[in-house]
Amino acid sequence: MTTQHNLPAIKVALIPAYRSTDFEVHRNWLAITSSLPWQDWYVAEGSEWTLDYPPLFAWLESGLAQLAKLCDPAMLQVTNNGYASPATVLFQRTSVMLTDFVLISAAWFTSRKMPAAQSLAVFTLIVAHPALLIVDHIHFQYNGLLLGILVWSIALIKEEHCLLGAFLFAVLVNMKHLFASLGPLYLIYLLRHYCRGQHAVQRFLSLGIIVLAVCAVSFGPFIAHGQIKQVLERLFPFGRGLNHAYWAANVWALYTLADKVLARLLHKTAGLASSTGGLVQTFSFAVLPDIGPTTCAVLSLAAMVPVLVLTFRKPEPRSFPQAIALMALCSFMLGYHVHEKAVLTVLIPLAMAAGDSIEAAREFMFVSLVGTYALFPLLFTWQEYPIKVALFVTYHLLAALLLYQVLQLPTVLHPVIFGASRLQFLPLLLTSTVSAAGMLAAWRHMGRSLLGDFSQSKVD
DSSP states (O other): OHHHHHHHHHHHHTTTTTHHHHHHOOHHHHOHHHHHHHHGGTOOSSSSSSSSSSHHHHHHHHHHHHHHHHHHGGGGOTTTTTOOHHHHHHHHHHHHHHHHHHHHHHHHHHTTTTTTHHHHHHHHHHTTTTHHHHHHIIIOOOOOOOHHHHHHHHHHHHOHHHHHHHHHHHHHHOOOOOGGHHHHHHHHHHHTTTTOOOHHHHHHHHHHHHHHHHHHHHHHHHHHTTHHHHHHHHOGGGGSSSSSSSOSSHHHHHHHHHHHHHHHTOOOOOTTTGGGSSSOOOOOOSSSOOHHHHHHHHHHHHHHHHHHHHHHHOOOGGGHHHHHHHHHHHHHHOOOBBBBGGHHHHHHHHHHHHTTTTHHHHHHHHHHHHHTTGGGGGGGGGGGGHHHHHHHHHHHHHHHHHHHHTTTOOOSSSHHHTTTTTSSSSHHHHHHHHHHHHHHHHHHHHHHHHHHHHHHHHHO
């Protein structure tokens, strides 16, 4: 309960914190969707922050804009670039907090039937993750809403509500198309687990109708208006380059680093500076072959094949969240122009399963530690440094404690780091030797103190 009570207070306290350019991006989308007819949403050029999310998210922005008018109508002027009045900041921050209830409700739903300790652990691990606080409530985005829909979808499918789960996934992809990388797993799982038996054809048709209906509502008006090409160009801007301005912690970060090292060794300077200029742009590697969108797509799909094959053979509801996390990780590690924030799509499904076993807890803790730390450069001002460190340390200590209670481990960090069956004597060894060092220091200090007092009294 303490976490549930403190989390809203933390979010409110972060309202005046640093805001990235994503804050202005979403303010501009509010302006576009409220000031212009829908036919102009994907052709408007009044700002560099053009609308590049699918239509269902655009309609969400349009709905939020109706509320924004009540706070500060000036924020809805398309030409009012960089506008950030106190009322605007309060409204946009509050909109993120309110849409977080989608994730909060999903976390409750997925954990409600678990034993009490596991339910508390899973709920807390999902809703209180520091990566969400850093990305949504400081940096500024709406990942709580989107990941909430994903958690709802996964949880419903686990409980055999497959049509509703598929519907929510279709809605999610039509709000943020980058979740489409999870589509192959949804397809194979639903075909093998849901579309079987006497009513297999009927169930398959039902799934198809649901997905097509959502896509028709989302893209239909733009197709009818002859704008689908323009919409797709906005959604898939391949001219932005392999890496984001801040390299995501994936294979291409290592690839780019290797190219820079080789370029230095071979005294080649072409393309050397452009890859680290901090700008979203295409560039050519100095030594290694250039990587394009097609190569990334093929490699990502190839990396997904093992989990897809395993799901085809054993489509088990219990393993579905971890399969989703692995698919997301494949896309994160090998995708084209991956944002560092996409690691959230790995972390939250892993949190759903963290209380299932020691191995699941170990996977979650390791990925969470590394993935959250990789987000630290997003907050580069000194004021936010103690905040991100405090959130990081507090959460992972709490996570270790909660998982310790759930899994009844004799130690917490040992199985997370080494595995449950390796170096089993190590915790006792470390406890004994570290304690022995402390006792040795105390023995020395007490001896010196006592002998000093004895010598002093003898002199007197």
